[in-house]
Amino acid sequence: LFYTPTGTVANLDLSTPSPPGSASWQDSQRRITINGQIVPKITMQPGEVQRWRMIAGTYDKFLQLQLAGHTLNEIAVDSLYLPKVDTWGVTQTVELDSGYRSDVLVKASSTPGTYMLTDNYAGQQSVLAAVVVPHPTLESQWNADPVNHGPVADRHVQKMVFNFGPLTGTVTETNFAVDGNVYPDGPHRKLVLNRIDRWELVTNTGSKSNPHLFHIHVNPFQVIRPGPTGPEMVWRDTVSVPKENGPTNPLVMYTQYKVFTGGFVIHCHLVDHEDNGMMQEVDVSSSP
Ligand SMILES: [Cu+2]
Structure with missing residues (x-):
């Protein structure tokens, strides 16, 4: 704004409004x-x-x-x-x-x-x-309070069970399985872009008492935790699933798969469990 077409300064005063904020600042047309x-x-x-x-x-x-x-x-x-x-x-x-x-x-x-x-x-x-x-949208309402939002027509339920497995065949406590499969065995979980899913996470550890740590890549999820002043909703990508979350009492969380289509993994974040097969691949596609 201070330069002529040939690149010289036309009026140095315009570049130094004084005092700043005075009328000369507006005169300078700077924004x-x-x-x-x-x-x-x-x-x-x-x-x-x-x-x-x-x-x-x-x-x-x-x-x-x-x-x-x-x-x-x-x-x-x-x-x-x-x-x-x-x-x-x-x-x-x-x-x-x-x-x-x-x-x-x-x-x-x-x-x-x-x-x-x-x-x-x-x-x-x-x-x-x-x-x-803006006025609240369906998504922002969901973001604020998914659990109490009520039914969503396209909400699908994803069930996942951490267990020492496999569920069929010989069960040993050195096999770490998701849904009965020791990675890389087992099918990929099919997910749909932009869909809001309710997940039900279960630890089925049998005689073992340790929790597993659900961890999913790419998209975070929303889950209730005990906060300093009571239950609160937080976003995170890793959560403990203790044995209390057995088959009849799953840990519930909500998520939505945004932007990215393709493959990535879910795994237990206890690294020895993960390395021994407690992992599952997911595929996000843009259509069901
Ligand atoms: Cu684990």
Whole structure:
């Protein structure tokens, strides 16, 4: 913006608005971009928490950030963690001067709407981004609470049993099996892209009392665990299946296979179990 077609600076004053934030800043026609975009749209589900890692790659600019209707919970400045979370209120601002970095946790409102992220430097408000909180979709409802969401027409049940096996033939406690098969024996499990599945995980250890650790690659799953203040839903990719989760009391979790089609594995994350065959291959295809 400061250069003529031949590459010379037409007006040096335009490149150095002084003081920053004064009318001359607008005169310069410079804009603050976020990830290369002017006023990007940031979509967040109601109640979703995101970590924003902000880096001020600006030139001679002093930002005072505010997100309408939301607190900004700052956990680090210049990549150094603060000793506590600094919660900046809705009328306060986070300072982001040239070269500053700031990590903030943002929890989207539970009320759908559009909320502006603004720079409020020197009392002048300019819009930097629009945070859009949409009305809950089926998927976001599922993400928030799959267990209580109710019936989903295409929800399929996947059953998996960890056992010392095989189930038929000679049973020895040095055979580590999934669904009665010691890897690489056994069929591949067929899964369908984008489908939401309910999984029922069972440890059938017979005389043994040790749990197995279900671990699946690529897509995480949602499962209830005992949290510090009661049961809570968490995303993870590995979970213990103790012997209490026997055939009549499976551990239930939900997952959805996204983006990737092709083969990968599920295995027990106890490495000696895994290496002795407690593994299964899955194939995700784009159609049933
Ligand atoms: Cu195991």
